[in-house]
Amino acid sequence: MRLLALATAIALTSGIAQAADSPAEAQALDIAKRAIAFRSVAGPGNQTPQLAAYLKTQLVAGGFKDEDVTITPVDDTAYLIARYPGKNAKAKPLVISGHIDVVEAKPADWQRDPFTAVVENGYLYGRGATDMKLDAAIVIAALVELKRQGFVPARDIILEFSGDEETAMKTSALIAEQLKNAELVINIDGGGGALDEKTGKPLYLTWQGAEKTYADFQLSVTNAGGHSSAPRKDNAIVQLSRALERIGAYQFTPELNDLTRGYFTSAAKYEDAATGAAMRAFAANPADKTAIATLTANPSMVGQIGTTCVATMVNGGHALNALPQRATANINCRIFPGHQPAAIMAELQKVAAEPAVRFKDVTEGAVPNDASPLRADFVTAVTKAMAPIYPGVPIFPGMSAGASDSMWFRYHHVPSYGASPVFIKGSDNFSHGLNERTPVANIAPALQYYRSLFTSLSK
Numbered sequence: 375m376r377l378l379a380l381a382t383a384i385a386l387t388s389g390i391a392q393a394a395d396s397p398a399e400a401q402a403l404d405i406a407k408r409a410i411a412f413r414s415v416a417g418p419g420n421q422t423p424q425l426a427a428y429l430k431t432q433l434v435a436g437g438f439k440d441e442d443v444t445i446t447p448v449d450d451t452a453y454l455i456a457r458y459p460g461k462n463a464k465a466k467p468l469v470i471s472g473h474i475d476v477v478e479a480k481p482a483d484w485q486r487d488p489f490t491a492v493v494e495n496g497y498l499y500g501r502g503a504t505d506m507k508l509d510a511a512i513v514i515a516a517l518v519e520l521k522r523q524g525f526v527p528a529r530d531i532i533l534e535f536s537g538d539e540e541t542a543m544k545t546s547a548l549i550a551e552q553l554k555n556a557e558l559v560i561n562i563d564g565g566g567g568a569l570d571e572k573t574g575k576p577l578y579l580t581w582q583g584a585e586k587t588y589a590d591f592q593l594s595v596t597n598a599g600g601h602s603s604a605p606r607k608d609n610a611i612v613q614l615s616r617a618l619e620r621i622g623a624y625q626f627t628p629e630l631n632d633l634t635r636g637y638f639t640s641a642a643k644y645e646d647a648a649t650g651a652a653m654r655a656f657a658a659n660p661a662d663k664t665a666i667a668t669l670t671a672n673p674s675m676v677g678q679i680g681t682t683c684v685a686t687m688v689n690g691g692h693a694l695n696a697l698p699q700r701a702t703a704n705i706n707c708r709i710f711p712g713h714q715p716a717a718i719m720a721e722l723q724k725v726a727a728e729p730a731v732r733f734k735d736v737t738e739g740a741v742p743n744d745a746s747p748l749r750a751d752f753v754t755a756v757t758k759a760m761a762p763i764y765p766g767v768p769i770f771p772g773m774s775a776g777a778s779d780s781m782w783f784r785y786h787h788v789p790s791y792g793a794s795p796v797f798i799k800g801s802d803n804f805s806h807g808l809n810e811r812t813p814v815a816n817i818a819p820a821l822q823y824y825r826s827l828f829t830s831l832s833k
């Protein structure tokens with residue numbers, strides 16, 4: 375997944391066009407185009423293992439030892455781990471994290487075949503152009519370039535690509551378990567830059583240091599039911615409805631962490647005046663009632679100020695003329711970093727105040743995770759990597775409402791940072807959607823950025 379912290383949406387086309395003029399640039403574009411052609415989608419015909427095998431050939435041709443690049447099959451997919459040995463094998467490694475599976479794409483709905491890469495008007499088109507085969511290709515080319523230059527890091531650099539980040543995240547969990555001794559993780563599938571909608575110029579870069587924890591709670595009421603001509607007080611649908619009504623009206627206490635404070639403070643100027651003022655006021659005082667009201671009313675901001683829980687599904691009754699024996703609902707929560715799902719569920723149970731409603735955590739494929747600390751070495755390395763390629767462009771932290779592979783590392787208390795340098799307009803971001811595309815002008819600066827970032831952080 376790829377989520378920019380801010381997303382303005384004015385449709386304009388970009389005129390950026392650039393020819394590949396260095397071997398690394400040419401290689402990155404070539405790998406990206408070939409990678410897009412593999413249908414690495416969960417389900418029948420999943421070509422993720424074949425894509426992993428292809429990427430291994432590129433790494434080995436670029437100087438990685440064959441035995442240092444492993445591909446592990448899991449169900450219909452596979453994951454890849456490649457080791458770039460450092461001087462001290464005992465030092466905790468720098469991990470570069472990405473994924474090579476993509477979300478399904480139905481060719482009939484696309485203007486072009488999603489699995490045939492095309493470069494047109496300065497854009498690379500195809501499923502995975504944004505999320506995240508181009509990023510994977512750029513990082514491979516950057517590492518190969520570092521090898522070519524004879525760079526030897528102090529600590530190992532480990533590149534890993536999960537094979538089901540978009541679906542079950544089984545490989546993501548396995549990789550994080552295997553690499554939980556990492557010093558730090560750079561997730562190339564998080565963060566990113568925003569281009570101005572009108573001018574196409576870089577506006578700002580966000581790096582991602584936290585994600586909300588995903589949780590699903592099932593609420594259920596069951597009873598003996600009966601004939602609808604003889605109603606009773608204990609009606610399962612009515613009891614469940616009362617609980618849902620109270621939960622719907624409830625707001626968790628708004629809160630801040632270092633990352634969101636940095637985000638609100640720095641990003642305020644890119645929003646309209648009222649939203650910007652509320653962001654600044656909230657950063658200064660998270661109990662500011664006016665600021666809370668403004669941010670709560672804004673769907674792109676409400677998730678940034680605290681835990682949110684909403685009813686997403688409901689089901690009840692079995693016949694038109696019978697008292698319901700069962701009524702169930704799902705409450706989907708996006709939990710602010712630092713809270714355990716069990717505590718949030720207990721809070722909801724209190725809010726619902728309906729003893730007949732049973733609560734059950736039915737979350738699948740997600741684990742609780744805290745925010746990564748604002749590590750000075752990481753912030754310095756990003757700032758240094760950005761300076762020559764995008765001088766003066768502001769850099770600020772962010773928290774995603776969605777989940778990425780970083781969740782699995784943060785679960786093991788390994789600091790993980792989404793730090794992609796790929797810039798795109800909000801109106802061009804079609805990851806998971808139709809006609810996915812990314813400006814190819816990103817390749818050259820991104821190669822330079824990654825070489826600098828990896829060099830700084832593997833010292």
Ligand SMILES: [Zn+2]
Pocket residue numbers: 375376473505506539563
């Ligand atoms: Zn992704």
